[in-house]
Amino acid sequence: MKYVIVLLLIWSPTLFAEGKVVLFVEGMTCPMCAGKIESKLKEHKEISNVDIDINAEKIEVSIKEGLSLERKDIETKIVEAGFKIKENTK
Numbered sequence: 001m002k003y004v005i006v007l008l009l010i011w012s013p014t015l016f017a018e019g020k021v022v023l024f025v026e027g028m029t030c031p032m033c034a035g036k037i038e039s040k041l042k043e044h045k046e047i048s049n050v051d052i053d054i055n056a057e058k059i060e061v062s063i064k065e066g067l068s069l070e071r072k073d074i075e076t077k078i079v080e081a082g083f084k085i086k087e088n089t090k
Helices: 004-012 031-041 073-079
Strands: 020-026 047-051 059-063
Touching: 020 073, 031 047, 031 059, 031 073
Parallel strands: none
Antiparallel strands: 020 059, 047 059
16 A cells, blocks of 8 residues: 555645646746746756746746756745745646
């Protein structure tokens, strides 16, 4: 049974991010907000690009090819920047 659980954790698409991840954030209202989030996210060496749409409160994070990053690590950086992830995007 332990092996099945480990395999599910490794292959779960919601745990590890590869390619692009789209998140929606509450409270991001200005370019300074976007800059703060982008700076925090780029602390991860796995992130190659961050596209932010302030009006839609949308963040698209690109992960470097061949690398992966846990989604919760991306969300943690956004929270550290002072913002909240919208629940319907988890």
